[in-house]
Amino acid sequence: MIRTDLHAGWTVRAAGGPVPEDIAAELVPATVPGTVHTDLLDAELIPDPYLGENEAALVWFHRAAWLYQTAVTAEPAAADERVDLVFDGLDTVATVTLGDEELGRTANMHRGYRFDVRERLTGGAIPLSVRFDSALEYAEELQKVVGERPRPYPHPFNAVRKMACSFGWDWGPDLQTAGIWKPVRLERWRVARLASVRPLATLDADGRTGRLIVHVDVERSGLGSAGELSVEVVVAGRTAHLTIAAGDISGMTEISVPEAPVWWPIGYGEQPLADVSVVLLDEGVELDAFTARVGFRTITLDETPDEIGSAFTLIVNGQPIFVRGLNWIPEDHLLTRLDRDAYAAAIERATDANTNLLRIWGGGIYESDDFYDVCDERGVLVWQDFPLACAAYSEEEPIRSEILAEARENVTRLTPHPSLALWNGGNENIWGHEDWDWKPALNGASWGAKYYYEDFPALLAELDPTRPYHPGSPSSPGHDPEEVHPNDDRYGTRHEWEAWNREDYTYHANFLPRFCSEFGWQAPPTWSTLRESIAQEDFDQESPAFLLHQKAAGGNDKLNVGVARHLPVPVDFEDWHWATQLNQARATSYAIGHLRGHAPRTMGSILWQLNDCWPVTSWAVVDGAGRRKPAWYALRRSYAPRLLSFRDAALVAVNDTSSPWRGTARVRRVGFDGLLLDSDVVAVEVPAFSVGVITLADHLVTAGDPAREVLVADIDGLRATHLFAEDFDLAYDPGAVSASVEPAEGGYSITVTATSFARDVTLLTDKVDPDSLVDDMLVDLLAGESHTFHVRSGWTLPEAFLDPYVVRSANVLAVPAEG
Numbered sequence: 001m002i003r004t005d006l007h008a009g010w011t012v013r014a015a016g017g018p019v020p021e022d023i024a025a026e027l028v029p030a031t032v033p034g035t036v037h038t039d040l041l042d043a044e045l046i047p048d049p050y051l052g053e054n055e056a057a058l059v060w061f062h063r064a065a066w067l068y069q070t071a072v073t074a075e076p077a078a079a080d081e082r083v084d085l086v087f088d089g090l091d092t093v094a095t096v097t098l099g100d101e102e103l104g105r106t107a108n109m110h111r112g113y114r115f116d117v118r119e120r121l122t123g124g125a126i127p128l129s130v131r132f133d134s135a136l137e138y139a140e141e142l143q144k145v146v147g148e149r150p151r152p153y154p155h156p157f158n159a160v161r162k163m164a165c166s167f168g169w170d171w172g173p174d175l176q177t178a179g180i181w182k183p184v185r186l187e188r189w190r191v192a193r194l195a196s197v198r199p200l201a202t203l204d205a206d207g208r209t210g211r212l213i214v215h216v217d218v219e220r221s222g223l224g225s226a227g228e229l230s231v232e233v234v235v236a237g238r239t240a241h242l243t244i245a246a247g248d249i250s251g252m253t254e255i256s257v258p259e260a261p262v263w264w265p266i267g268y269g270e271q272p273l274a275d276v277s278v279v280l281l282d283e284g285v286e287l288d289a290f291t292a293r294v295g296f297r298t299i300t301l302d303e304t305p306d307e308i309g310s311a312f313t314l315i316v317n318g319q320p321i322f323v324r325g326l327n328w329i330p331e332d333h334l335l336t337r338l339d340r341d342a343y344a345a346a347i348e349r350a351t352d353a354n355t356n357l358l359r360i361w362g363g364g365i366y367e368s369d370d371f372y373d374v375c376d377e378r379g380v381l382v383w384q385d386f387p388l389a390c391a392a393y394s395e396e397e398p399i400r401s402e403i404l405a406e407a408r409e410n411v412t413r414l415t416p417h418p419s420l421a422l423w424n425g426g427n428e429n430i431w432g433h434e435d436w437d438w439k440p441a442l443n444g445a446s447w448g449a450k451y452y453y454e455d456f457p458a459l460l461a462e463l464d465p466t467r468p469y470h471p472g473s474p475s476s477p478g479h480d481p482e483e484v485h486p487n488d489d490r491y492g493t494r495h496e497w498e499a500w501n502r503e504d505y506t507y508h509a510n511f512l513p514r515f516c517s518e519f520g521w522q523a524p525p526t527w528s529t530l531r532e533s534i535a536q537e538d539f540d541q542e543s544p545a546f547l548l549h550q551k552a553a554g555g556n557d558k559l560n561v562g563v564a565r566h567l568p569v570p571v572d573f574e575d576w577h578w579a580t581q582l583n584q585a586r587a588t589s590y591a592i593g594h595l596r597g598h599a600p601r602t603m604g605s606i607l608w609q610l611n612d613c614w615p616v617t618s619w620a621v622v623d624g625a626g627r628r629k630p631a632w633y634a635l636r637r638s639y640a641p642r643l644l645s646f647r648d649a650a651l652v653a654v655n656d657t658s659s660p661w662r663g664t665a666r667v668r669r670v671g672f673d674g675l676l677l678d679s680d681v682v683a684v685e686v687p688a689f690s691v692g693v694i695t696l697a698d699h700l701v702t703a704g705d706p707a708r709e710v711l712v713a714d715i716d717g718l719r720a721t722h723l724f725a726e727d728f729d730l731a732y733d734p735g736a737v738s739a740s741v742e743p744a745e746g747g748y749s750i751t752v753t754a755t756s757f758a759r760d761v762t763l764l765t766d767k768v769d770p771d772s773l774v775d776d777m778l779v780d781l782l783a784g785e786s787h788t789f790h791v792r793s794g795w796t797l798p799e800a801f802l803d804p805y806v807v808r809s810a811n812v813l814a815v816p817a818e819g
Helices: 036-042 059-063 135-146 340-352 369-378 399-414 429-435 438-442 449-463 505-510 527-533 544-548 555-564 573-596 630-638 798-802
Strands: 002-005 011-016 065-073 081-087 093-098 101-107 113-116 125-133 184-190 192-203 210-220 229-235 238-244 250-257 274-282 285-294 299-302 313-316 319-321 323-328 357-360 381-385 420-424 494-496 516-519 604-607 642-647 650-655 661-671 676-686 690-695 709-715 718-723 737-744 747-754 758-763 779-781 786-792
Touching (some): 081 093, 101 113, 184 192, 192 274, 210 238, 238 250, 299 420, 313 420, 323 381, 323 516, 340 369, 399 449, 429 438, 429 449, 505 573, 516 573, 555 573, 573 604, 573 642, 573 758, 650 676, 676 690, 737 798, 747 758, 747 779, 747 798, 758 786, 779 786
Parallel strands (some): 323 357, 323 604, 357 381, 381 420, 494 516, 516 604
Antiparallel strands (some): 002 184, 011 065, 065 125, 081 113, 081 184, 093 125, 210 250, 229 238, 229 274, 274 285, 299 313, 642 650, 650 690, 661 676, 661 709, 737 747, 747 786, 758 779
8 A cells, every 4th residue: 555645736716605806816825634714814815713803704704615726646557556536534515526527526524535546647747626615505405405403503504514513603613614624645555455444452351351353344456366365463462363255355353462451541540552553465465554552441331220210330440430521622613723732732731630531522523533542642531422413413315324424434443542431422412302392393304313322323333332322412321301301310411501501500409410411601711812812992791802702692691690699790801800710610619529529329520611612701611722711720629539528517528549538637617817716627538439428516517607707628738618608798808818929940939828818819820921820729718828829931020920910819809798
């Protein structure tokens, strides 16, 4: 097999639609892989769609057509040689032409395409073109044929196999990209090639012996030899051989690896990876080769019925795992700007926050190989949605064949990765069918049920029986959705969105889900990211630019209502920005503490969401510029292997480690002025991977003056605090803290000292240095206590870090109580 990339010499130009005249006249150098948006940005022909109101100025893109062109120069095919033109990904509605002959048409960005061009090569330059037509117009026309299906947004994203959020979402822009978004190449081969290789690595029941099953499918050229082929498979120093008989196109072999190095999720053990080599041979001559890395582990899903309903517990190598997860959306809306370093940095922000699982949400894509490779290396489990989200999907042609083809291709591609832990049918589609008034609109039409309950399970039984499958998030597996609601907290997975949409974050206490796979709270991006994306005069909740970067319906109103339940809603925009970020952080801590504190009934928490794909007000804990919001620090503390919190009159100790947690906690009721009012020492003894609930004495947890007292528990460097009233009823001292700064390695040490109780002390250092990184936020200080924050920064004016709009706390937001 000889592979030659075809990434050079491309141009792109407008080919139709409402393209502005100055752009329509241009022939632009094109980067492949890439998209039209990025090419026009590089050519300075369009403004950055992430800034100001530029997204709205680029709506014409939705109905534009584009023509990519280059020339292919390749030697003619030999008599016994196949030559294929291979596209790994085309976004999305494309017509491929070589010379004057159309090779094919595509309408699915989630799969690759292969064209036999052996008869067309001459040794000279042959024009190659790819025309992209409007995916929106294609979807509009197709739904006239298959019938319109319910969806939450105006564009019919469910009628074309394109990244759903490319059409906009409640956190993302509506840009509708087009382009050759994955590699393209020529492949020259003889006799046969490896059409697919599926290495499935597991452990035997003894937990020590690795087992690698390798399935091989070949494509025969139809030229020359059609005889017997052999395959050599090597892993961990062991070799197996497979014979594919004349006329056959598939085979399987198995290798046993005694004392195999066992792959574990992060926090449970190491992540050793073993190289796998698969070589296809014809009479000893190598025809094609495949390499991958695998990890030996077993993953199962415990859904055992119990007195509550049924469990939903991920088990790795026999060990039940409490999932400390985050939902993942595309890291950049313009996907082709992402590389391995970008993925590694984003995943590191997740692991630094004590995350052990990322859920690839169904409105995005099957992620890049780089994503899964990094997760393999870091021990991050991956929950993979099939890309169907929040909508009804036709089960008729041509959509059905496209969905099944993309699923087959990507299941095969992803089988080697030990991080891949669970396949999920889609996002909120089963729930939508039950609750979102779809049924009258469908009037009996198909909506996707066959995919979730028949097609995907059958496909996985054939291609990947080593991983569990879940029909949809949320859903109650094994039950008719009309009888047991798909969001029932007694079964399967639950999404908790009433808290954000209509209630308060304390609403989480009303439910004890077996596994919560979506929940979250909004906040704006960090101050620096806001400053980089909109003009200073647009720093207003109601400015058009700010609202364009707030995609949730009624989002700002919900932010204000959420703050008002705990704090006065500030009028000043900078105070409001801090209040909303603080409320997001508290919502994060509260929800996760509730879920973790009820293990093993609840065995999973997947916060919505880790990341943003552009600068926006959203539920992300890391904003579109990769900066950590205060909620990220709340997440890190809440996902720490050991967590201490209060629940009513009890102290809750979560021990998600392999060692017992033994010690004594000092519990105090303290006045805001530092006066010790009551205290006790309580024993903490929590077995490994368990939760302890310690009831406290009434006199300790009953405040004499609720406005001026705080309950504090300390053990092993961990602190939990409990206030007896909401912030707006507390007698905070707004001037409770002072700060000083000193040079330190890599930046500065900033020491904050409290003269009265100070809640959620935080340094928003990005306001001074956008590239700075502070080691902690949201620290509670009793009167007389100090805390030293470490700031990584190259800023040369350290006194700026002491500005009162940088050194923040809840105290400055709350109106002191009278008296």
